[in-house]
Amino acid sequence: MRKIICLLLCLTLCSATAIAQSYGHSDNEEYFQSQEYYDSHIDIPHGKVKDLAYNEDDGTISFKIDYFFDGLQVNKNVTFLIDKNTYIPKYEEGISPDIDAFISGEHKWISFFITSEDDEKITNMSLEESTTVHVDRIWDICKNVSVYPSPEETRRNERLKNYGIMVGDPDGNFNPYRILSRAELTKIAVVMSNPNFAETVIEQPAEFTDVDAEHWAYPYIAYAKQADIIDGYPDGSFKPESDITCAEAAKVFVSLLGYTSFAEQNGGYPTGYMKAASRYGIMNGLEIKAEYPITRSDTAIMVCNALDIPLMKPIPGDESAYAIYDGTSLEYPLQTLEIQNFKAKVQG
Secondary structure (H helix, E strand, C coil), rough: CHHHHHCCCCCCCCCCCCHHHHHCHHHHHHHHHCCCHHHEEEEEEEEEEEEEECCCCCCEEEEEEEEECCCCCCCCCEEEEEECCCCCCCCCCCCCCCHHHHHHHCCEEEEEEEHHHHHHHHHHCCCCCCCEEECCEEEEEEEECCCCCHHHHHHHHHHHEEEECCCCCCCCCCCCCEEEEHHHHHHHHHHHHHHCHHHHCCCCCCCCCCCCCCCCCHHHHHHHHHCCCCCCCCCCCCCCECEHHHHHHHHHHHHHHHCHHHHHHHHCCCHHHHHHHHCCCCCCCCCCCCCCEEEHHHHHHHHHHHHHCCCCEEEEEEEEEEEECCCCCCCCCCCCCCHHHHHHHHCC
């Protein structure tokens, strides 16, 4: 979800307690942090504000969005409205998004939430129509934001494209803020575990009630089931188009790296796998709750982390004991998914 990306941006937050209290509803804090809220609202990424107007009589703030930081276009006829019913969170005691700096024009970037109904209304508008949409919750106000892709993101995306792990769409777009599906993660995991998958013979069918042989990801799903990389649901379905959560992605990458035993010993799914993902570096650079859907950009970070993490493997001669092949001894030389499966490409 885009709200996760906004948290990772450089934030410039100042104290604006009095103004925040005049807008926000502190008594509803629990609701605004609940899954129920996220299920019924859409987060709007940082947008560059234009045509801002502040009404001193009623305290309302109206504005339009010139463009989004990630390059997405916006309907220029949509006006957004902040009023006394707009919720403004406190990141810590006395610290809230700086409304004063926003009104003065010092901080020109804003990220916020609107209802799913308003989002649908905007989506279905023609370019000739105009409308005003209420800002339900402010996520952040800041002075500057990075523009995608950064040099680091470019290097990461090129690395994954060269390995055939994440290649983007036919038009060359990476689509960083689109939520990943279960089918897409399955393909990623299969290529990470077997770069020569195209030459692999699928010996067993996928055997999921909702994945037929015509589905684009059928070979990957069948192979992943055969190789015990992924699981389906108790009712026999796989739900290939459903969103992948952070916990589900963590489970896949933890398993690929061989840390399943640690995860199971520490609570199993999802707690143990999230703990393993954090402990061994899969989650480095990310702050995502287990139940949140994961974007392609966040997935790319997890994949690149996973490629470089030493593998845990059974000790030869003692299948009940495991060792981390981190190169700290001759007995356990450094082994990673990149070295093991993409060595030729690395050397090339």
